[in-house]
Amino acid sequence: MKLLRSFLEGAARPAAPEEADELARQLADALARAREAWPGVEVAAEDFARHLGARVAREASLTDGLRALAVEDLYLARACLAGDRVALDGLQRAVLVPVSRAVRRVDASDAFVDEVLQLTRMKLLVGGARQEPRLAEYAGRGALRRWTEAVALGVAVGLKRGAVKALPxxxxxxxxxxxxxxxxxxxxxxxxxxxxxxxxxxxxxxxxxxxxxxxxxxxxxxxxxxxxxxxxxxxxxxxxxxxxxxxxxxxxxxxxxxxxxxxxxxxxxxxxxxxxxxxxxxxxxxxxxxx
Incomplete structure (x- = not known):
């Protein structure tokens, strides 16, 4: 029941009596699937459950909202933000490298792609002076790779248009x-x-x-x-x-x-x-x- 309590803390709303058993089962399954998808990546079970609860859509029931989340990707993102080295390697291999194909549609040169991926990685994991890392915004409503692709394409288009440039x-x-x-x-x-x-x-x-x-x-x-x-x-x-x-x-x-x-x-x-x-x-x- 620790997972359920943590999940409800993150969701900041109570579960209906008929939901409790199903939620507990879903949470145990989500944790198992996430750990199977990313062996060697460590996120505390209660912390992960709380993270999932915070990302359940407000308009959905808790069971439906949890079922809709990309829990494996949320697990990876949470571990990356905590600095887990295995997770960071997984982000590079499974997310950023495949995203390079989309970046090449903007400019196929290796130097440009490398620049975009470096800046994207920085935005995801470091953020800026006035904002938190972008990866903290990932809500798990779709695949992390697609979400990251949108971030990278924004960087790529900005570079091509000169939006990310030096001051005069x-x-x-x-x-x-x-x-x-x-x-x-x-x-x-x-x-x-x-x-x-x-x-x-x-x-x-x-x-x-x-x-x-x-x-x-x-x-x-x-x-x-x-x-x-x-x-x-x-x-x-x-x-x-x-x-x-x-x-x-x-x-x-x-x-x-x-x-x-x-x-x-x-x-x-x-x-x-x-x-x-x-x-x-x-x-x-x-x-x-x-x-």
Whole structure:
């Protein structure tokens, strides 16, 4: 009866006397089916029952509403939100990889598909500054794969139309927030700000989707290496290495792009990059913030 009590807590309404036995049977069956579908994925039985109760349609009876839910997919989604590594692997294999076929109808290039899947995974599991992870919104009224496909296609269409893009570079608060005691560097900083913005944007576009998203999550959304490790299913030390490599690549490519734009000596270029390096997080906020 623990499952039934938890389910009713989630549903926030009582069961009719004639429903109780049937609900108890349905809940036991739902739990068994979910665990069979996702072996090795762990969700506490009472927590899962409460989760199911919260997603039963208000207009339906409890028995009919429970019967209509995609319980196996709800089980996977709940485990993913809890950071279960087996569940996260299942989400990638059984949901996100198949969704790539639909994304290719928008743009068939591997780079575009990879970018969309990275952003979709981030939206599902991390969310944004003003909203919870999208996966928490999944109500189990249809297949998780189809629901995720709709999220991914929204991301894909937004990318193609330029809806998910950087702020205009002229409006980006890049280096102007920084202050240096060296008058010569301060003058360089002001004089070469437009060139730096353009070079930085060029370098950023050259990063892989994974590296762009890692920098976005780390520097813009302040996500720690442990959380990023859970998201990417790797150890935190691996995330640290990836971040260091991405940052180094970004700075080196920015330096090369600046060198193509400006007639500076090597020492002047290095001095400028040292100042600009401190603006990395601010620059990313401007260029990557999705609003």
């Amino acid at each position: 570079l002229d409006d980006a608060p890049l280096v102007s927030e920084l202050h240096t005691a060296d008058p010569e560097l301060a003058l360089m900083q002001e004089r070469y700000r437009p060139a730096f913005r353009a070079a930085f944007a060029e370098a950023l576009s050259g990063l892989s989707p994974r590296d762009r998203n890692l920098l976005r999550l780390s520097l813009v959304q302040n996500l720690g290496v442990e959380s990023l490790g859970t998201l990417h299913q790797v150890h935190a030390s691996t995330i640290s290495r990836w971040l260091a490599k991405a940052r180094q690549s970004l700075l080196e490519d920015t330096r090369a792009a600046l060198a193509r734009r400006l007639a500076l000596t090597t020492s002047q270029l290095d001095s400028l990059l040292r100042v600009m390096d401190a603006s990395l997080a601010v620059s990313l906020s401007s260029l990557l913030d999705e609003g």
